[in-house]
Amino acid sequence: MNGSITLPIVLRTRLFPNKWIVLCVLSIAALSLLSIGFGPAGWDWRLAIAWLAPEHFTQFDPLQINVVTQIRLPRFMLAVMIGLVLAQTGTATQALCRNPLADPSIIGISSGAAVIAVAFIALGAKFDFQADKYLPYAAFLGALAVTLFVYLIAKQAGQVNVTTLILVGVAVNALAFALIGLLSFYADDSALRLINYWTMGSLGGATWANLNQALPLLLISAIGLWYLKEPMNCLLLGESQAQYLGINTQTLKFQIIILVALGVGASVAMTGLIGFVGLVVPHIARLMVGPHLRVMMPLCMLLGIIVLLLSDWLARTLVMPAELPIGIITALLGAPLFIYLILKSKQGGAIA
Amino acid sequence: MLSFNHLSVNYGEKAILQDLTGEIKAGQCVGLIGENGAGKSTLLHTLAGSHPYQGEILLHNHPLAKFSQAKLAHQRAVVMQSQQLGFAFTVQELVAMGRYSYKETTQHCAKKVAQYIDFMELGHLRDRRATALSGGELQRVSMARCLAQLDAFSDDAQPKLMLLDEPTSALDMRLQHALLGCVNKFVEQGNAAIIAIHDLNLASLYTSDIIMLHQKHILASGRTSDVLTEHNLKHIYAMPLYVKSHPLHDAPMIYSQRQEFS
Numbered sequence: 001m002n003g004s005i006t007l008p009i010v011l012r013t014r015l016f017p018n019k020w021i022v023l024c025v026l027s028i029a030a031l032s033l034l035s036i037g038f039g040p041a042g043w044d045w046r047l048a049i050a051w052l053a054p055e056h057f058t059q060f061d062p063l064q065i066n067v068v069t070q071i072r073l074p075r076f077m078l079a080v081m082i083g084l085v086l087a088q089t090g091t092a093t094q095a096l097c098r099n100p101l102a103d104p105s106i107i108g109i110s111s112g113a114a115v116i117a118v119a120f121i122a123l124g125a126k127f128d129f130q131a132d133k134y135l136p137y138a139a140f141l142g143a144l145a146v147t148l149f150v151y152l153i154a155k156q157a158g159q160v161n162v163t164t165l166i167l168v169g170v171a172v173n174a175l176a177f178a179l180i181g182l183l184s185f186y187a188d189d190s191a192l193r194l195i196n197y198w199t200m201g202s203l204g205g206a207t208w209a210n211l212n213q214a215l216p217l218l219l220i221s222a223i224g225l226w227y228l229k230e231p232m233n234c235l236l237l238g239e240s241q242a243q244y245l246g247i248n249t250q251t252l253k254f255q256i257i258i259l260v261a262l263g264v265g266a267s268v269a270m271t272g273l274i275g276f277v278g279l280v281v282p283h284i285a286r287l288m289v290g291p292h293l294r295v296m297m298p299l300c301m302l303l304g305i306i307v308l309l310l311s312d313w314l315a316r317t318l319v320m321p322a323e324l325p326i327g328i329i330t331a332l333l334g335a336p337l338f339i340y341l342i343l344k345s346k347q348g349g350a351i352a
Numbered sequence: 353m354l355s356f357n358h359l360s361v362n363y364g365e366k367a368i369l370q371d372l373t374g375e376i377k378a379g380q381c382v383g384l385i386g387e388n389g390a391g392k393s394t395l396l397h398t399l400a401g402s403h404p405y406q407g408e409i410l411l412h413n414h415p416l417a418k419f420s421q422a423k424l425a426h427q428r429a430v431v432m433q434s435q436q437l438g439f440a441f442t443v444q445e446l447v448a449m450g451r452y453s454y455k456e457t458t459q460h461c462a463k464k465v466a467q468y469i470d471f472m473e474l475g476h477l478r479d480r481r482a483t484a485l486s487g488g489e490l491q492r493v494s495m496a497r498c499l500a501q502l503d504a505f506s507d508d509a510q511p512k513l514m515l516l517d518e519p520t521s522a523l524d525m526r527l528q529h530a531l532l533g534c535v536n537k538f539v540e541q542g543n544a545a546i547i548a549i550h551d552l553n554l555a556s557l558y559t560s561d562i563i564m565l566h567q568k569h570i571l572a573s574g575r576t577s578d579v580l581t582e583h584n585l586k587h588i589y590a591m592p593l594y595v596k597s598h599p600l601h602d603a604p605m606i607y608s609q610r611q612e613f614s
Contacts, residue, residue: 098438099438100438100439230452231452233449234449234452236437236438236439236441237437237446237449238432238435240397240402240430240432241430241432243401243402243421244400244402244425244428244429244430244432245425245449245450245452245453245501246421246422246423246424246425246426246452246453246501247421247422247452247453248420248421249421286439286440290440290441290442290445290481291439291440291441292441292442292445
């Protein structure tokens, strides 16, 4: 690219936030060394590359290398995928509702997915039924049902009513947690432990096998939403305006709902409920580069990866050798930051 | 270019428009007037293709329902009532969205965007966020977006249609005239416009024709000076009105009188 002189005006200002992208990619590289290299079973950055050529790193136990390839690497991959998908589905939900406060975990989509997932685990054990295999798909159906339900209720006369949306979300969340509580009565001990971890989220269950199982759903969601970023951008202007600009809004909304449900369902099936990522990450991205999705979405995806990698690493090292649920970390990091962002944008007069 | 026959619109059980028939030709600037609740906005948005309807709407002699959204976007654009945006897009990003339905290079898009931003005299606000714009500025941004969407001042042979819903309500007098003047210029290129508007005197100065709605029906339609009569207006607004001619233009001016609140 030979400089900004030939770049058209529209592109020059904010459509190439190279510095942010570069910064994010560097952070992700650093975080991958951190998250693969440092853990209870070995504390050395060289572990992050040792598995590539174990014969050159004789100082490491084969067992340690094994921990890296069988535990840390799938967990790293999962964190990357989940971070990306949570940030993206958050952005897409905000476009669907045309409101920066919408988020799958706030309006109840995630807990809807969790209820179905928990029902599968609890009842699966009881009826001697292989629940694991269908978990991502079941969670997807739960997420889909809640998305449709919440969206249809919150929509009045062609507009999504924000207050209704958030109130319905509160109700759905309360109902979901009640159901999860109820279901845990029917669960046996091992299922109970699984259910517990579901409600606060954890990446501890990552293996290559279940990563492979959820990966197609996560990828469809991520790639699909990526290709919808231009029309979703217009949807932020309002539904009729988007239609007048040449978008088939019925199809678009349907696509967004399916893709969000796929992403959230598969994420919840893999990791349980991880709050705040879908809300806070898009907010930060908008404050950095503005709301235009062509610029904001790539940055948002990278930021999501950063947040998940960092939170997961903190979750498994802060109370070593035990582990914190990642949902606690994301809430501890996310909630104060979110409050700070709201205060700051109040002063600036702009809502990002 | 646009005609509608026996057009009716319902919201559920409730009838909003009943059995309307009319035609808009290229070169016409049509004012849509009527009391609050007469159905102006509904008619406008139905003609724009966003409401289900009974009857027939033909755009360039093809049924409106047969157009894809993308194709329709090249034929007609809508300036909506000004509304606050929750997302802080810049002015040029907002105008660039008008080019959504065109398969074109970013360079070409940027050229068009710059052209219509300059045309609407928004150059100094180019990078301003929507959340920091006044209602009037937002209105002019919507106008710029519509012009960009239709590529209004290109040498395209096909006449285009612009629909405006209360475009002047958030503007001061100078900007009201500037905006309607711009609509007139757009129409003079062989295009057509329909403006739903409450301000009768602005309608009188800038429209060539009027469709007068009253209680879900068309009360009168035709040349502006023929329709804006004391008789018609008194029928709609049920209050004393006087119609005089403008000192400079051949346009009726409508005067009302003080009403005591009782």
